[in-house]
């Protein structure tokens with residue numbers, strides 16, 4: 001059975017191209033919806049919630065920049081379902097799982113860096129999304145950039 005609704009988690013870097021392309025390959029032209037999701041993590045969360053300054057303006061800039069980059073992706077990949085794509089604040093794992101449930105997605109596609117050592121201990125979004133996912137998860141292996 002082909003997938004009916006694929007949710008692609010994008011970090012909005014140039015690395016999201018191979019992830020989106022893989023999702024497109026799995027989609028059947030007639031029947032599969034492909035949507036994008038990007039989560040903007042609240043800055044206060046990144047700083048442990050204890051920041052003695054107002055981050056709202058910076059946060060808004062971050063959100064606007066993400067919106068612009070999403071827009072570029074919609075233009076580049078016109079087959080993506082804009083209506084079901086989401087840009088939201090929160091914690092990636094939680095938001096991606098919730099969205100996949102709400103939209104009855106049957107596959108989540110994420111990028112994976114195949115981390116080693118300390119980076120592995122710090123964890124990855126792909127790992128995070130896999131645990132407790134409400135549907136299948138595909139981790140697309142991303143190539144290391146040449147140094």
Ligand code: AMP
Pocket residue numbers: 009010011015016019037038039040041092109110111112113123124125126
């Ligand atoms: P990372 O583990 O953070 O290097 O990210 C690996 C993959 O997780 C990316 O290729 C995306 O598929 C997904 N991802 C990371 N950050 C986000 C985010 N903020 N919103 C949506 N997906 C994300």
